[in-house]
Amino acid sequence: MTSTRLLALLLIGTSSAALAQSRPSPNAPPPPVGARLPAQPPVAATDMQAVLDQMPRLGAKPIEMLPPVKARLQPTAADATRAVMRMKGMSTAPDPAVVTQDLPYGSDPKQYARVYRPAAMPAGGTPMPVIVYYHGGGWVIADVNVYDAAPRLMAKQLNAIVVSVEYRSAPEAKFPAQHDDAAAAYRWVLANAQSWGGDVNKIAFAGESAGGNLAVATAIHARDNRLTMPLHILAVYPIANSSMTLPSKRDSANAKPLNTPMLKWFGHYFSKTPADMRDPRINLVSANLRGLPPVTIVNAQLDPLRSDGETLAAAMRSAGVRVEQRTFEGVTHEFFGMGAVVRGAYDANMYAIGRLQAAFATRNR
Amino acid sequence: MKKLFFAAVLTAPFASTSVLAQVMPPAEYVTVAGTSDLYEITSSRVVLETTKDPKVRGFAEMMVDHHTRSTADLKAAAARSRVRAAPPKLMPLQVELIAQLKAEPAATRDLAYIAQQKASHGQALNVQKAYAMEGTAPPLRAAAAQIVPVVERHIAMLMTM
Numbered sequence: 140m141t142s143t144r145l146l147a148l149l150l151i152g153t154s155s156a157a158l159a160q161s162r163p164s165p166n167a168p169p170p171p172v173g174a175r176l177p178a179q180p181p182v183a184a185t186d187m188q189a190v191l192d193q194m195p196r197l198g199a200k201p202i203e204m205l206p207p208v209k210a211r212l213q214p215t216a217a218d219a220t221r222a223v224m225r226m227k228g229m230s231t232a233p234d235p236a237v238v239t240q241d242l243p244y245g246s247d248p249k250q251y252a253r254v255y256r257p258a259a260m261p262a263g264g265t266p267m268p269v270i271v272y273y274h275g276g277g278w279v280i281a282d283v284n285v286y287d288a289a290p291r292l293m294a295k296q297l298n299a300i301v302v303s304v305e306y307r308s309a310p311e312a313k314f315p316a317q318h319d320d321a322a323a324a325y326r327w328v329l330a331n332a333q334s335w336g337g338d339v340n341k342i343a344f345a346g347e348s349a350g351g352n353l354a355v356a357t358a359i360h361a362r363d364n365r366l367t368m369p370l371h372i373l374a375v376y377p378i379a380n381s382s383m384t385l386p387s388k389r390d391s392a393n394a395k396p397l398n399t400p401m402l403k404w405f406g407h408y409f410s411k412t413p414a415d416m417r418d419p420r421i422n423l424v425s426a427n428l429r430g431l432p433p434v435t436i437v438n439a440q441l442d443p444l445r446s447d448g449e450t451l452a453a454a455m456r457s458a459g460v461r462v463e464q465r466t467f468e469g470v471t472h473e474f475f476g477m478g479a480v481v482r483g484a485y486d487a488n489m490y491a492i493g494r495l496q497a498a499f500a501t502r503n504r
Numbered sequence: 505m506k507k508l509f510f511a512a513v514l515t516a517p518f519a520s521t522s523v524l525a526q527v528m529p530p531a532e533y534v535t536v537a538g539t540s541d542l543y544e545i546t547s548s549r550v551v552l553e554t555t556k557d558p559k560v561r562g563f564a565e566m567m568v569d570h571h572t573r574s575t576a577d578l579k580a581a582a583a584r585s586r587v588r589a590a591p592p593k594l595m596p597l598q599v600e601l602i603a604q605l606k607a608e609p610a611a612t613r614d615l616a617y618i619a620q621q622k623a624s625h626g627q628a629l630n631v632q633k634a635y636a637m638e639g640t641a642p643p644l645r646a647a648a649a650q651i652v653p654v655v656e657r658h659i660a661m662l663m664t665m
Contacts (some may be wrong), residue, residue: 169526197596209528211627214597230607233616241664284626287619
């Protein structure tokens with residue numbers, strides 16, 4: 140009897156724990172999804188929709204219903220993009236104009252970075268700008284392999300070294316493990332960039348989604364620890380505001396490939412306590428943003444994180460930071476990696492590359 | 505006693521999500537791992553048709569060998585666990601990945617193969633580690649624990665490619 144009662148208590152304990160934060164296991168069950176908001180997002184542009192249509196064909200299941208071990212096996216927006224490319228007769232192989240090397244920056248197997256370099260790097264030429272790039276995936280899913288398009292394109296178009304940082308993922312390693320890894324990787328870049336042919340006086344940070352957050356948070360870390368400050372920050376649809384009542388979290392609640400229940404799902408797995416969601420490293424709008432370099436924020440219209448970017452831009456302006464924020468119409472979360480087949484993505488790529496180019500050029504004057 | 509047990513489960517809020525770990529059931533684990541092996545073997549054979557790079561050739565031959573072996577090991581462990589799993593069949597995404605490899609000419613096929621291998625080995629490690637941690641069938645759990653370091657060695661090799 141006593142053992143049964145104990146088991147009953149244990150089960151209740153486990154289930155209420157599942158409501159807030161998960162156990163540190165990839166098998167930990169997802170949080171309850173609750174009632175779906177009825178919002179129907181506006182129609183995506185035709186070329187954007189063609190990519191989204193590949194997701195069910197490739198067997199994608201709703202991430203918010205899965206434990207991490209299965210969520211990590213789902214086809215990604217990058218997979219869907221390559222499927223469209225193949226059907227159009229385009230090559231899906233990585234662009235050979237850029238070469239890569241994987242190098243460790245820490246002792247954990249996930250603490251490594253992929254260093255992208257233009258293949259035609261002139262021997263003994265002038266040192267190249269360095270971009271530290273952080274991938275997305277809500278700190279739970281995805282890796283540097285999924286987010287290959289943007290760093291490869293930036294290396295090619297800007298003739299730059301792009302260091303794409305892998306980091307430990309949650310729930311196995313919870314917040315702030317990802318922020319700690321992002322900062323450690325930056326210190327490692329500062330110590331090694333010169334040996335790769337990089338110019339440590341021309342550094343920019345970039346990132347998408349959870350990685351857009353890391354780009355800003357790592358710049359704050361650099362400011363507070365008197366590390367070399369980047370010349371520019373490119374934050375593409377960053378996680379920046381923990382409020383769940385922002386307009387985009389309602390109007391794009393059922394958007395694809397990111398919906399509002401997925402944001403709750405990520406928080407369930409990456410946070411240790413509910414208070415983590417209010418930590419200024421996650422809720423960037425509440426951080427001290429003074430003294431940051433100029434910032435470019437790229438958002439998608441059909442994305443629950445659109446308001447995160449808009450409110451972050453406002454908070455940065457109030458803190459005296461020079462910031463430009465643009466929302467691209469008819470496109471969704473993850474569109475930044477779709478420049479090969481989505482017009483809006485190509486436009487956003489060119490806009491972001493132009494902003495980085497200008498930032499690096501200022502340094503030459 | 506039984507009554508109390510069920511009462512606890514039913515009164516637990518949100519009974520729709522399992523209150524216990526959602527570790528893959530043994531049959532699902534065997535299917536997912538077997539499918540991953542099948543994809544490794546199939547994609548490696550596609551690159552072996554064209555590659556001129558001895559490093560890629562050596563790696564692909566090793567993949568065919570190692571993943572054929574891990575399929576046999578899993579089959580034996582499944583039998584010891586009295587688990588019947590459907591024979592592996594490529595998932596829609598894996599069918600697409602193979603089609604992409606076949607569409608590439610020799611030179612870029614090597615690059616596409618290495619990129620695919622990096623992604624798929626990360627996923628394989630995720631599956632094996634999760635089952636080795638909390639899998640419910642002891643022989644399969646032991647097999648997963650033995651596969652983990654093999655996949656880690658493959659990942660270490662891929663980091664040099």
